[in-house]
Amino acid sequence: MDFECIIDSHSHWGPSETLGVNVTTEELERQAKASGISRVVVIPFPSTAISNNRINVQLLEEAKKVPRFIPYHYIREDYDREGFDPIPEPYYGGKWHWMRGWQDTASNYEVLKDGALPNLIDQLRKINKPIIFEEDLDFTVKFVEMAPGLTLIIPHLGLLGGNPYDFLKAFRDNRSVYFDTALGTRDQILRFVEAIGPERVLFGSDVPFGSMRSELDKVLALPISHADKEMLLSKNIIRLTSLDLSQS
Template sequence: MQTQPPVIDAHAHCGIIDRSWPQSFADYARQAAATDIAGVALFSPVQEIYDRYDAHFADTADWQRRRRESNAHLLSFNSDELTVYPYFFIWNDFAVEQLSTAHCGIKWHRHADEPMYAYGDPRCRKALAEIWRRRLPVVLEEEFGNTVRFIRELAQGITVIIPHLGMLNGGFRAIAGAGLWELENVWADTALAGPGEISSYIQSYGHRRLMFGSDFPFGDPFQELENVRRLQLAPAVENAVLGGNFIRLQAGVDHGTDRADGKRGIEGSGQ
């Protein structure tokens, strides 16, 4: 008999600095307690990483400190109810030296009217090489042109997860038109996606690279989970989307050693 994989939320934000929303780990845990979610991939909130409202934003030591604090916060959770998979939110200082063996992925995020990633900076290529070496998946939210360039050119060999089934990366159809969904290294999450798009994705590209996500605090974990369950997918398909695929993805991450200190890292992928 096949055992059912745990339900894992592949996309949620948790913060420590930006208190304009209820988005602490306790806030998430409270909402998740009303569900059977057993694990969660956590990213920092955007506003703890850069000033998204200033297109001419210039990085400062103070923002670097903020990023460090926010990213480090995600490594500090210890919960019996929820397995936490911390993702490192990278910005354009490409601070991959802050990656540790506990990290389970990378968050790469920008909207069209926001300050840009310095794709031409040699540190960008170096960071991608380090991400590749660690076999970390990248959740990529970027405008359409940069999404295509990132996948086709910059991130070869890296697994890229397009969140919201592409809603904020140019749209589901634009990503389909660019031929990205069928690529083996391109995955997706269901956060805030409509039932039509989830069904049509599964119909066209199968269910092996699609993961349930809530986009907490923008999405309600209970509601987002219901949105997937309401589709009444075949049990094997539903299990894969709700957690099995996430577990498989994480099994590919190399938590081996930190290059900096050479110490053995955390064993396995759940911590």
């Protein structure tokens, strides 16, 4: 592989209270080294973060010790709490995952009516960091209408929130909405790159649900130029997070 830098834009770290798994630093380091991946965006599991904010703090502390890690903050469900900070300064981005939804698999549309939501959107707009945003398609469409210009990254090309091609149709012309490749097929990834351009698609693995090697192979196998692959593999996430590689 002739790439100066490869960044996995979507991986979990730590324990999951509901799944009974624990993604260790050692496992992520092993997969990254075996795959030639330079940096990894790490995110707490939703169930653990919702239960206690401590995991956000632990993830940040781990990232200080592991140069490969790029920490994202899980945006917790108590966003109406006074003094709530959705993405504190040391983090490079955030994760929104079926906010106050059911079983982590379905949107709660009452959130869109919540009087505290506009303030949260204002906070996120001022912070101006990318948010991995996972909701049903209709919920996502309504949220984007409420939050124009907010930088969202839809994981799995929208696979867990509906049909990826429906997501593509809905957000094809919205340049604030990006997609990551985790768990998508090579043909789906190619379709997105051809439709919205390589500058709005990011490589991700979603460990432990995918492996870095297998998810990376899909991107490397795309019949696109080396320069376009560089966008997916590093340049897009560097631009969105303002990541300074000289600090690694």
